[in-house]
Amino acid sequence: MSVVLQEPAALDDAVPVRSRRGIVWETVKRRPSALVGAGLLALVIVGAVLAPVLAPYDLHEQVGPVFGRPSWSHPLGLDDGGIDMVTLLMWGARISLVVGFAATFVSMVIGGAIGVTAGYFGGKVDTILMRITDYFLVIPDVPLMIIVAAIWGPSLFHIVIVIGILLWTSTARVIRAQVKSVRERVYVKRARSLGASHMRVVLRHVLPQVAPLLIANTVLTIAVAIFDETALAFLGLSDPSRISLGKMIENAFQRAAISTGAWWAIVPPGVLVAVIILACSLLGGAIEDALNPRLRVAHLSARTFRLRPLVGRGPEAL
Amino acid sequence: MRGADYIVKRIVFALLTVFVAITINFALFRLAPGSAVTNLARVPHATPETRLAIKRQFGLDKSKWQQYWIYLGQLFRGNLGVSFANSQPVSSNLRTALINTLPMVLIGTVFAIVLGTLTGVIAAWRRGTKTEGASVTTALAFYSMPTHWLGLMLVILFAGVLPTGGMSNEFLLNPSFSTHVKDLAEHIALPSLTLGLVLYGEYTLIVRSAMLETLGEDYILTARAKGFRAGAILRRHALRNAMLPIATLIALSLGYIVAGAILVETVFSWPGIGRAVYDAVLQRDYPMLQGAFLLLTVSVVFFNLVADLLYFKLDPRITT
Numbered sequence: 001m002s003v004v005l006q007e008p009a010a011l012d013d014a015v016p017v018r019s020r021r022g023i024v025w026e027t028v029k030r031r032p033s034a035l036v037g038a039g040l041l042a043l044v045i046v047g048a049v050l051a052p053v054l055a056p057y058d059l060h061e062q063v064g065p066v067f068g069r070p071s072w073s074h075p076l077g078l079d080d081g082g083i084d085m086v087t088l089l090m091w092g093a094r095i096s097l098v099v100g101f102a103a104t105f106v107s108m109v110i111g112g113a114i115g116v117t118a119g120y121f122g123g124k125v126d127t128i129l130m131r132i133t134d135y136f137l138v139i140p141d142v143p144l145m146i147i148v149a150a151i152w153g154p155s156l157f158h159i160v161i162v163i164g165i166l167l168w169t170s171t172a173r174v175i176r177a178q179v180k181s182v183r184e185r186v187y188v189k190r191a192r193s194l195g196a197s198h199m200r201v202v203l204r205h206v207l208p209q210v211a212p213l214l215i216a217n218t219v220l221t222i223a224v225a226i227f228d229e230t231a232l233a234f235l236g237l238s239d240p241s242r243i244s245l246g247k248m249i250e251n252a253f254q255r256a257a258i259s260t261g262a263w264w265a266i267v268p269p270g271v272l273v274a275v276i277i278l279a280c281s282l283l284g285g286a287i288e289d290a291l292n293p294r295l296r297v298a299h300l301s302a303r304t305f306r307l308r309p310l311v312g313r314g315p316e317a318l
Numbered sequence: 319m320r321g322a323d324y325i326v327k328r329i330v331f332a333l334l335t336v337f338v339a340i341t342i343n344f345a346l347f348r349l350a351p352g353s354a355v356t357n358l359a360r361v362p363h364a365t366p367e368t369r370l371a372i373k374r375q376f377g378l379d380k381s382k383w384q385q386y387w388i389y390l391g392q393l394f395r396g397n398l399g400v401s402f403a404n405s406q407p408v409s410s411n412l413r414t415a416l417i418n419t420l421p422m423v424l425i426g427t428v429f430a431i432v433l434g435t436l437t438g439v440i441a442a443w444r445r446g447t448k449t450e451g452a453s454v455t456t457a458l459a460f461y462s463m464p465t466h467w468l469g470l471m472l473v474i475l476f477a478g479v480l481p482t483g484g485m486s487n488e489f490l491l492n493p494s495f496s497t498h499v500k501d502l503a504e505h506i507a508l509p510s511l512t513l514g515l516v517l518y519g520e521y522t523l524i525v526r527s528a529m530l531e532t533l534g535e536d537y538i539l540t541a542r543a544k545g546f547r548a549g550a551i552l553r554r555h556a557l558r559n560a561m562l563p564i565a566t567l568i569a570l571s572l573g574y575i576v577a578g579a580i581l582v583e584t585v586f587s588w589p590g591i592g593r594a595v596y597d598a599v600l601q602r603d604y605p606m607l608q609g610a611f612l613l614l615t616v617s618v619v620f621f622n623l624v625a626d627l628l629y630f631k632l633d634p635r636i637t638t
Contacts, residue, residue: 134331135338138615138619139338139339140614140615140618142576142577142580143576143580143610143611143614143615144342144611146595146599147346147607147608150599150602151347223462227464230466231581234581235580235581236600237599249466249470253466253470253585258470258477263474266470266474267471269467270463270464270467270471273462273463273467274459274462274463274464278458278459281461281462
């Protein structure tokens with residue numbers, strides 16, 4: 001390892017030291033939509049977490065007629081079992097979020113591990129892992145999820161695992177690319193030559209650098225996972241005893257909410273899913289935007305035409 | 319010829335992917351809980367003799383490797399097995415379904431590409447204006463909606479105006495050709511629109527960011543300095559170059575079209591591949607499920623290959 005240890009000290013200095021707080025600040029400053037996304041997401045999460053406290057009625061209590069109309073005591077009406085829709089939405093969001101977060105966690109662990117391993121070790125390991133990733137990327141996710149879920153039988157745990165083991169591909173690729181560039185930095189080489197183990201280098205030097213990107217990817221994956229859960233539930237493949245937002249849509253569809261004219265049983269859960277996905281997309285996209293120097297080069301659109309500043313922008317401008 | 323080995327490499331990769339999918343397909347259904355015999359026979363308390371007979375009949379007494387080998391051989395001859403549900407060969411079931419699915423998906427996709435490109439280009443060109451805000455917000459909204467839920471919303475909106483289920487009106491007796499076409503068009507409208515709207519949102523966002531990237535390039539500045547009209551710059555300089563990432567991403571989104579088709583066809587009872595998957599799930603019709611998955615995988619892999627080759631043709635810089 002006597003290679004480039006003395007040479008690019010200047011370049012090392014030029015890499016801007018960005019603290020975690022700096023990244024948060026920069027994200028918000030560049031894309032105010034991040035705040036909207038974070039706010040919406042926080043709202044949904046608070047509502048879901050506090051469901052046992054805030055929900056106006058009991059989840060299993062029939063409080064009125066089947067498909068009862070919206071009224072003052074039930075602002076969103078009643079579902080096919082005469083259960084209050086607001087209560088159902090809060091508990092449903094809980095299950096949907098749990099599935100979304102858990103499945104994302106599974107896929108982040110797999111994707112992160114594969115991405116870091118492939119990027120850090122390079123060579124044959126990289127080739128093999130990326131080949132596997134390529135295969136998974138091409139195979140259509142949702143049909144495979146449907147098959148696996150159909151074979152294993154409906155349960156919350158199966159749904160989480162099925163979604164998790166199929167969503168890791170893009171994470172693995174993004175992380176790998178980032179790790180590859182971090183690995184070449186001088187301080188990583190220094191650490192290696194000082195005798196740090198691979199484990200230590202990855203944990204101390206590589207992961208912290210990759211973390212923000214991993215977070216952006218996590219947020220985006222949550223959106224996909226929740227969408228997939230909704231789809232699987234709609235096809236009758238989710239746990240029948242757990243009411244998620246997807247399950248609510250399925251129930252309303254199966255019990256003919258539309259022909260009964262009970263739009264209130266079918267509109268709100270879909271809106272809530274859309275809000276969650278929208279919030280995750282806004283937040284994740286904004287973080288990614290703030291991190292990706294390629295996107296940061298001032299997008300000169302036709303209306304605000306200025307010369308692109310070539311100096312004084314740090315290494316991204318080069 | 320330029321990059322003949324690139325093309326060969328892509329084709330080999332596509333074939334390998336299909337092979338992997340076939341293997342997954344084989345392995346998955348053997349991981350199903352319960353013994354295969356009880357699953358197949360659907361007789362909970364069959365005598366040992368019956369079980370043995372069924373085992374023999376389906377070749378389950380052979381080793382896993384032999385079974386795999388036989389499976390590959392049959393597949394190669396186009397034998398996908400027999401459906402549990404209607405005892406028809408899976409391949410003929412799938413053929414009918416595919417013929418029904420294609421026009422619906424095609425109309426939806428074309429609609430999405432046209433509308434998405436249009437609004438995406440406008441959004442990028444009018445960066446920072448209300449037009450961009452409106453276009454991006456609308457696109458994001460449609461992108462966020464669950465496909466089947468959007469379909470149900472359209473059903474609520476258009477109930478009574480357009481038919482909301484099936485492919486044709488079965489009560490039309492000896493319709494003239496024009497009535498028949500009109501009937502089909504009315505039936506295809508809502509499913510195609512649903513698929514189109516969901517995809518349109520995604521395409522707008524993709525086209526916009528690809529356009530923003532090219533609009534920031536120096537040659538756009540040069541073109542403007544030369545005094546070209548805005549439309550010419552957009553079409554000839556910006557969009558042509560932005561087409562590269564757009565083409566790839568659209569090809570990659572084909573996997574989602576497949577997923578979308580399953581949901582849309584379920585909502586609108588459209589008798590296509592997606593509906594076949596749904597029915598197969600409900601009836602635990604494993605041969606159909608297996609066949610449909612294989613067909614979907616092969617088509618996605620195929621379109622990916624097409625995209626790769628297209629990209630190669632569009633971008634002269636690719637040499638490897």
